[in-house]
Amino acid sequence: MKKILFIIIAMLFFSFGVEAKKIKTMIVTGQDGSHWWKGGSEAIEMILENSGLFTVDILVTPATGESMENYRPDFKKYDLVIINYGGVTWTEQARKNFEKFVSNGGGVVVIHSSIIPMEDWPEYNKMVGLGAWNGRNEKFGPYVYWKNDRWVYDYSPGWAGYHGLQHPFTVVHRDTVHPIVNGLPPVWEHFKDELYARLRGPAQNMKILATAYETASDGVGRDEPVLWTVNYGKGKVFVSVLGHAGNDPELRYSMECTGFQVTLLRGAEWAATGTVTQEIPKDFPSKGVYTLRKEWKSP
Numbered sequence: 001m002k003k004i005l006f007i008i009i010a011m012l013f014f015s016f017g018v019e020a021k022k023i024k025t026m027i028v029t030g031q032d033g034s035h036w037w038k039g040g041s042e043a044i045e046m047i048l049e050n051s052g053l054f055t056v057d058i059l060v061t062p063a064t065g066e067s068m069e070n071y072r073p074d075f076k077k078y079d080l081v082i083i084n085y086g087g088v089t090w091t092e093q094a095r096k097n098f099e100k101f102v103s104n105g106g107g108v109v110v111i112h113s114s115i116i117p118m119e120d121w122p123e124y125n126k127m128v129g130l131g132a133w134n135g136r137n138e139k140f141g142p143y144v145y146w147k148n149d150r151w152v153y154d155y156s157p158g159w160a161g162y163h164g165l166q167h168p169f170t171v172v173h174r175d176t177v178h179p180i181v182n183g184l185p186p187v188w189e190h191f192k193d194e195l196y197a198r199l200r201g202p203a204q205n206m207k208i209l210a211t212a213y214e215t216a217s218d219g220v221g222r223d224e225p226v227l228w229t230v231n232y233g234k235g236k237v238f239v240s241v242l243g244h245a246g247n248d249p250e251l252r253y254s255m256e257c258t259g260f261q262v263t264l265l266r267g268a269e270w271a272a273t274g275t276v277t278q279e280i281p282k283d284f285p286s287k288g289v290y291t292l293r294k295e296w297k298s299p
């Protein structure tokens, strides 16, 4: 009897111990006129929780047009904040709290269209590194792209933000040692998605991990950044412009891509802890071959 009791206590202790190590994550979402923010956020929640590494709360902002005055997330209760949000700029109090959270070492992940909003918040522009649309131009910083084996910082005047029709595309890692991408196939096929181009922003303390080639409306094609990191104070930010979720429950196939899910999981762990402990998955896509995780988890 004593032995059984000991085993039960040991199991409880062990399970609490494992639980305590999970990365406490908050997804900020609730406004985005061009995307199905609810479905996208629920997909992100499933991907993270199914990995066994994260616990996730979804914090929904007031709806579009409603007052943001009482929206004051308690960021400091979390290790990681995921931004899946395309709405109005937060209140000054929420902005200050978030700046403090990140500069004190909080982790941040920024998904797809979340590089578009809050262009009038300079610190947010610094955290995301590169943004698009909402009147962004040369005053916000350079275009950044890859050409002839090096990064080009292009300060020429012009608009920011382009995407064409959705299509599958090839992602090429331009850094292969950073923990987020180390060991992954450096060239892989991403499933049908909306590919952003002509981003511009402060681009400070930034490390671009991967590009994809896109031709914009002026007929000029470039290798455009799609995955990158930004250091902000002691905080770490991972940005993935992959992961469009359309205005319909059937339209989050871009997030079903194994490449999206695995880079999200690795980027999220890195942003929260500075390291990546995950193994290289056998189902990761390769050159010319995409793979899907329709169940939002490793097969």
Ligand code: ZN
Residues within 6 Å of the ligand: 035, 112, 113, 194, 244, 245
């Ligand atoms: Zn989109």
